[in-house]
Amino acid sequence: MKHTVFAKTPVKYILNTVCTAAVITLLVLLTSGGALNNYQTDLLKLIGINIILAVSLNLAAGFLGQLPLGHAGFMSIGAYAAALFSKSVALPANIEFPMALLVGGLFAAAFGVIIGLPALRLHGDYLAILTLGFGEIIRVIIQNMTITGGASGLRGIEKHTSIFWVYLMVAATIFVITTFIRSRHGRAVLAIREDEIAAEASGIPTTRYKVMAFTISAFFAGIAGGLYAHYLSILDAANFGFMKSVEILVMVVLGGLGSIIGSVVAATGLTLLPELLRGFSDYRMVIYSLLLVVVMIFKPSGLFGKYDFSLGGTLDSAILWLRSPNKFHTVREKIAKLKSKKGGKA
């Protein structure tokens, strides 16, 4: 087809890689060049970490259609595992840090399997409360172990988290999760969301795919935890309680369940909002919660619904519009028709 120039597979990958590399380079240059001060750099790192958390939770909540309330638990496991790893080995930072992140991710993924296997037998609100319970247990256990520093917290973690690593991980998370969703396994996961019993009847091993999605989600939460540990340099298990899980869930639902761009925008917005409202520091949490209620009442499907952004697709539409603005809408309708005939494959 002539009107898909950029949305073709090889072109799309090259385009996305180039643009991602450009954005990361720009961010690194901005921070190292001194265009952004320390406070702004830290805020950017926090935004990146929250994006990873929101996008990874979106896999379990938006695409798998479950309601996990223990995402902070996985994050804390990743954070402590990564921190303990990097504290116990003495390697150059550029080797040690990615290894620590991987250790954090793998530990969180292992717990994802351990918790997911029993938990995913349950449905809806029961699953929610079970994951909440696991999250709280993880917190209490970490608070009472000596190796994690107990209630006084783990101190003296090296500050390895740089803008480069954060945004590299953001890109990796978004890449893995979008490609997973578009793969054969991802379609199985989507089928489970739409109707679990029908999916099972069609021969999809639902337990395996549920645990798979849940584990991937936990893995990236662990990576985000590792980044967070090496960003703050002090870990306190009290920060990974139920409210942290809720905070991440709010980002996902506000952005739109099943919309990656929604999670990215909502994570960015909700991280910035309290900072922007610093001037009214007394009222900022009131405004935050009020905004949450108002958005949910007027736009219950979240800001982006299920819409997702594709760079290639957007460029194609732009070219089409430049060529013949009048024909633009009819051609778009035709493409939409073609897509639905082919069963969603473009």
Next chain:
Amino acid sequence: MTLIYQLINGLQLGAIYALVALGYSMVYGIVQLINFAHGDIIMVGAYVSWYIIAKMNAPAWVSVVAAIVFCALFGILIEKVAYKPLRRSARISLLITAIGISLLLENTSQLIFTANPRMFTNIFSGAINIGERSVSYATLVTIVISVLIMIGLTVLVSKTKIGRAMRAVSEDNAAAQLMGINVNNTISFTFGLGSALAAVAAILYCCSYQQISPTMGSMLGLKAFVAAVLGGIGSMPGAMIGGLCIGIAEALTKGYISSQLSDAVVFGILIIVLLLKPTGILGRSDKEKV
């Protein structure tokens, strides 16, 4: 003797959890919503009662009545403003709204009353001696009042007209409407009743622990919710059983193992029960169809 003392403590705590869990369970039964703001209604009730006693120097019974009425109306107001517009949308949006309301209540009260905890004077001061230990009147009053309320509530739900309407709406919303039941009024009544119970729980809780703060409701509410799920959410006897189980388990853990681990034990019991019986102790399992 220590065991009996711990059991009395557990019974008292469990009675409070049960009262709050009843509110969660009734609301869940009727609109399938985990009302995360319910825990914060406890906090609202506690502050209303405290304000009337400490700032307006009114007698204790006035504060009790005022807190119950205020909370009931407040619960209805929240339902009308925040939950009613979302009744037909996805359940997760409703859940996030409930979380939003909960944050709103906590932060607003932090703004009004500051984050510093306030002292709440015990309405039922004094104690009686049982064996070598003394048990405070507040403990006994808590247990007695909770039992009376649970009996009253059971009668209300099983015998009266509004109780029958509540059961009908939770069974099948649309069919109930066709039978001429005013669904909106029934839902409002349920929210009001649940919030009134939360106010009673708030006063009983404050008489024993004597400290109130804007975030006091979150952990209390969470544990009461765990109790509701443990007993089988949507089931009223289940909420009572669940509440007592959680209360006794917590008291025994605090007394014999470690007070820091009590939360882990509570959630551990929940996980074990849910794994063995996925809909809770008295919960019904609905058959699912495509």
